[in-house]
Amino acid sequence: MDILTGLEKPSESDYLNCIRCGLCLSVCPTYREHLSETASPRGRVALARKGLEGELELSPNLIEQMYGCFACMACDDACPVGIQPAELTLAMRYVQEQRQPAGWKKTLFEGLIPHPGRMELATLPLRLYEKLGIRRIVYALRLTRILPKQIRDMEAMLPRLPQRPLRRVLPQTTESRGEEKQRVGFFLGCAQSLLFADESAATVRVLSRNGCTVVTPKEVECCGMPAHGYGRLDLVRKQAQHNISVFEKSDVEVVVTDCATCGSTLKEYGEYLKDDPEWAERAEAFSQKVRDISEFLMEIPLEKPKGRVETRVTYHDPCHLRRAQHVSEQPRDLLKMIDGLEFVELPESDWCCGSAGSQLITHYETSTQVLDRKMDNLESTQAQVIASGCPGCQMQLNTGIQRRGLDVRVVHPITLLDEAYEASDE
Amino acid sequence: MNNDFIGQLIDIVGKNHVLHTPEDLAVYSYDGTFAEGTPDVVVLPENTDQVSQVVKLAAEARVPIVPRGMGSGMAAGSIPMMEGGMVISLTHMNHILEIDTQNATVSTEAGVITADLQAAVEKIGLFYPPDPSSIRHSTIGGNIACNAGGPRCLKYGVTGDYVLGLTVVLADGRILKTGGKPIKDVTGYDLNGLFTGSEGTLGLVTEALLRLAAKPRYAKTVLAEFDSLDDASRTVNAILSAGIVPASLELMDQTAILCIEEAMQLGLNTDVEASLIIETDGADEQTVTSEIEACANICRESGAQSVKLAQNEADRASLWKARRSISPSLARKAPNKLGEDITVPRSAIPEVIQRLRAISAKYGLPIVIFGHAGDGNLHPNILFDKRQPDQWQMVEQMVAEIFETSLAVGGTLSGEHGVGMLKRPYMEKALGSISIDVQRHIKQALDPLNILNPGKIFTN
Numbered sequence: 048m049d050i051l052t053g054l055e056k057p058s059e060s061d062y063l064n065c066i067r068c069g070l071c072l073s074v075c076p077t078y079r080e081h082l083s084e085t086a087s088p089r090g091r092v093a094l095a096r097k098g099l100e101g102e103l104e105l106s107p108n109l110i111e112q113m114y115g116c117f118a119c120m121a122c123d124d125a126c127p128v129g130i131q132p133a134e135l136t137l138a139m140r141y142v143q144e145q146r147q148p149a150g151w152k153k154t155l156f157e158g159l160i161p162h163p164g165r166m167e168l169a170t171l172p173l174r175l176y177e178k179l180g181i182r183r184i185v186y187a188l189r190l191t192r193i194l195p196k197q198i199r200d201m202e203a204m205l206p207r208l209p210q211r212p213l214r215r216v217l218p219q220t221t222e223s224r225g226e227e228k229q230r231v232g233f234f235l236g237c238a239q240s241l242l243f244a245d246e247s248a249a250t251v252r253v254l255s256r257n258g259c260t261v262v263t264p265k266e267v268e269c270c271g272m273p274a275h276g277y278g279r280l281d282l283v284r285k286q287a288q289h290n291i292s293v294f295e296k297s298d299v300e301v302v303v304t305d306c307a308t309c310g311s312t313l314k315e316y317g318e319y320l321k322d323d324p325e326w327a328e329r330a331e332a333f334s335q336k337v338r339d340i341s342e343f344l345m346e347i348p349l350e351k352p353k354g355r356v357e358t359r360v361t362y363h364d365p366c367h368l369r370r371a372q373h374v375s376e377q378p379r380d381l382l383k384m385i386d387g388l389e390f391v392e393l394p395e396s397d398w399c400c401g402s403a404g405s406q407l408i409t410h411y412e413t414s415t416q417v418l419d420r421k422m423d424n425l426e427s428t429q430a431q432v433i434a435s436g437c438p439g440c441q442m443q444l445n446t447g448i449q450r451r452g453l454d455v456r457v458v459h460p461i462t463l464l465d466e467a468y469e470a471s472d473e
Numbered sequence: 474m475n476n477d478f479i480g481q482l483i484d485i486v487g488k489n490h491v492l493h494t495p496e497d498l499a500v501y502s503y504d505g506t507f508a509e510g511t512p513d514v515v516v517l518p519e520n521t522d523q524v525s526q527v528v529k530l531a532a533e534a535r536v537p538i539v540p541r542g543m544g545s546g547m548a549a550g551s552i553p554m555m556e557g558g559m560v561i562s563l564t565h566m567n568h569i570l571e572i573d574t575q576n577a578t579v580s581t582e583a584g585v586i587t588a589d590l591q592a593a594v595e596k597i598g599l600f601y602p603p604d605p606s607s608i609r610h611s612t613i614g615g616n617i618a619c620n621a622g623g624p625r626c627l628k629y630g631v632t633g634d635y636v637l638g639l640t641v642v643l644a645d646g647r648i649l650k651t652g653g654k655p656i657k658d659v660t661g662y663d664l665n666g667l668f669t670g671s672e673g674t675l676g677l678v679t680e681a682l683l684r685l686a687a688k689p690r691y692a693k694t695v696l697a698e699f700d701s702l703d704d705a706s707r708t709v710n711a712i713l714s715a716g717i718v719p720a721s722l723e724l725m726d727q728t729a730i731l732c733i734e735e736a737m738q739l740g741l742n743t744d745v746e747a748s749l750i751i752e753t754d755g756a757d758e759q760t761v762t763s764e765i766e767a768c769a770n771i772c773r774e775s776g777a778q779s780v781k782l783a784q785n786e787a788d789r790a791s792l793w794k795a796r797r798s799i800s801p802s803l804a805r806k807a808p809n810k811l812g813e814d815i816t817v818p819r820s821a822i823p824e825v826i827q828r829l830r831a832i833s834a835k836y837g838l839p840i841v842i843f844g845h846a847g848d849g850n851l852h853p854n855i856l857f858d859k860r861q862p863d864q865w866q867m868v869e870q871m872v873a874e875i876f877e878t879s880l881a882v883g884g885t886l887s888g889e890h891g892v893g894m895l896k897r898p899y900m901e902k903a904l905g906s907i908s909i910d911v912q913r914h915i916k917q918a919l920d921p922l923n924i925l926n927p928g929k930i931f932t933n
Contacts, residue, residue: 063808067503068801069545073586073609082564082584083517084544085492090500097499108496127736127802 054145057138062096065130071122076399080416088122088132095139113139119399120370140278156274167212170241177208197411203449204442209244221261228258232299236306238438249465250305264293270312287316291333305340307437311371313337341377354470355387361430364397365437378460385467394424402443422447434460474513485526490517501560507809508549512560519565521679529646537927540673542615545607548893550672554928563614576654577685583614600688602629606797617678620670622889624721627847633669638682644920672891673926675919692754693765694783697772698745704776705747706823709846711771722847723750729843733795736802799843807856817884819849828878829853836867850888892930
């Protein structure tokens with residue numbers, strides 16, 4: 048009897064036509080560090096196929112290879128046959144969770160992450176660490192030096208933390224400055240609210256300045272990406288349904304987010320729920336409304352900032368923005384609007400930074416090797432600022448910069464636009 | 474595989490460089506073909522000395538050795554036969570050792586990716602011309618083992634034409650160094666030539682000294698589209714007979730065009746029966762331009778319905794990316810494909826293409842035709858579904874007929890892929906018994922225990 052009967056699993060067409068040409072090896076960040084077939088997209092496709100067809104057991108090691116993928120999707124783009132190895136690894140993680148659900152994932156992805164209040168409580172120690180000045184002392188005394196390497200690198204990920212989560216601060220409705228041209232919904236992601244509150248505050252200011260009344264529903268939950276990455280597509284669907292309902296009530300034509308990862312997930316809700324008759328249409332309608340902030344700003348008549356930002360800036364493409372959403376020109380165009388700003392292209396700007404959500408924690412060695420490649424490229428630009436509209440990437444870049452002792456500021460592109468506006472107001 | 478042996482391997486290369494879980498072995502069981510053969514252990518050495526020690530150990534234990542790069546081979550040359558054995562993957566030996574600008578040479582480890590090597594030398598104005606379609610996912614070592622070609626070989630020659638020296642680990646573990654920086658060298662037998670293209674059956678190439686050229690400063694590319702495949706194939710000879718040597722002269726038929734258009738959306742005309750991609754290059758812009766114009770004119774005179782010059786570097790790059798993607802993109806049409814690699818005298822190209830179409834019609838399975846038409850190297854690809862036993866049988870018969878066609882016009886079995894496991898049955902017919910006998914004696918002299926990639930090129 049097939050042990051996979053009744054499970055939601057990849058279909059034959061997802062792997063059958065892989066002719067194993069090997070093209071994907073050349074673009075895979077994990078292959079390029081490990082230089083072993085096991086860490087390659089082609090290898091993962093082969094393992095998935097052999098696992099699904101019963102030639103290999105779905106052993107812990109086989110499943111671990113599926114988690115070895117950083118899901119940067121470079122292979123999905125490169126494959127001339129149309130196989131999507133990165134997607135396949137995610138689907139295999141879901142197969143495993145259906146067979147043998149891990150208890151800790153239930154706790155984390157069902158009990159904690161979808162509940163903004165609990166998340167805010169859970170991250171309180173981090174905010175206190177900043178707010179009470181402990182972090183300043185730690186740095187002043189260079190106490191990070193005594194931490195184990197990985198802990199030190201994780202500490203370095205953290206941006207300057209907000210005093211309060213933005214969700215608690217931001218009004219439900221922010222009126223447009225001047226005449227209202229449009230009402231837009233704002234999906235405030237967890238990382239943005241808890242860690243990068245300044246950026247999302249800037250996003251709302253920029254929208255309002257450009258004639259948008261911004262509706263930020265407080266009841267939204269996590270977009271679902273963390274659960275997806277850990278094989279709990281079932282939970283993603285629940286979170287999707289919740290978030291779709293929330294925005295259906297807010298009467299907006301557009302849902303903007305300034306988190307690349309949230310955006311990529313929200314845009315996939317239609318796909319995740321396509322086989323659910325009750326939700327398919329609603330989900331698709333919702334996904335159609337979603338825009339990344341840079342994508343949206345380039346669609347509307349945007350005020351040219353009169354203030355100057357004198358600095359040399361480069362840009363890192365988040366995988367979830369460039370590959371998942373095909374948004375790559377807009378953030379660059381947005382930066383190039385700013386006077387005084389010297390824009391320089393980052394070599395291999397679309398190469399994964401190694402964050403992939405939590406790989407710095409779960410796959411430390413590989414994650415930092417991939418990061419080193421990014422840092423070599425960053426150093427070659429001699430940029431003073433690196434912009435990237437993804438909290439995961441920004442944290443990873445922070446770590447890389449600390450590891451190298453570089454003096455480079457990591458920002459969201461929106462921050463620089465906001466600064467240019469502020470400069471003109473002064 | 475016994476634990477003692479694995480322990481000894483670990484002693485040589487370290488724990489992380491010896492793979493033997495079922496998952497590791499499964500992913501080293503294939504290459505760029507449909508064939509599979511599972512190894513008993515995979516070793517990833519970091520230097521020649523480690524390779525030498527590993528080979529010595531294998532020789533003592535009589536363990537078959539299968540050398541491997543990135544596993545993009547098209548002849549099942551880098552996977553074990555039924556009896557298993559040890560895969561030695563050279564991907565960790567990925568350092569460029571020296572670029573000598575005065576002598577225009579590069580010294581490199583075998584596991585360097587060919588495109589990386591090219592990029593490194595081009596940065597300083599030098600040029601490594603061989604450009605197999607797998608340029609980004611194959612290694613210099615693999616290219617040497619198969620004497621790889623590519624589109625530019627029409628003007629610049631194949632991998633072997635650039636090999637000045639090799640470091641080879643022999644079957645008993647001794648380390649042989651051949652050649653050197655001098656361009657001319659007739660001191661003794663040409664061992665570079667012997668090991669190049671030997672598919673790991675005579676020794677393991679771990680390092681190479683390669684000759685470089687000056688990087689051409691200008692390149693111009695045209696895409697010529699034809700309503701008739703026969704017209705396109707005749708145009709190839711018309712161009713070459715006009716005294717022009719393009720850098721590349723590539724042909725692709727309608728199915729090939731359809732597949733890349735589906736994969737890449739370049740806006741190619743999918744109604745035409747065939748296209749040629751022609752490139753001229755050189756140091757002088759005027760010559761390059763006048764040559765490409767001459768090629769374009771010949772295409773028009775020979776019945777091309779459209780001739781387009783790539784307007785900029787991005788256009789040109791996307792044409793070549795499309796060309797390189799043909800082979801894998803064919804898998805959009807069928808789960809399996811068998812890509813052959815016959816090379817014929819170029820005068821015979823039109824006739825061979827007609828015969829290939831007849832073979833396809835006879836068996837009812839598609840044969841896609843593309844390849845380096847300028848040097849007579851064609852890649853007829855049969856599309857099929859290996860799960861259908863009757864189809865597989867037909868494929869075998871079709872392959873036999875393709876080879877007969879090539880041999881009948883004075884052609885060969887393989888221009889650049891090698892023999893590997895897949896073309897062995899046709900070797901005697903292609904080369905004759907005396908040649909086979911001589912080659913077997915060479916193998917016997919260098920690998921008396923028959924542990925180096927056994928069963929490849931010749932049946933045991």
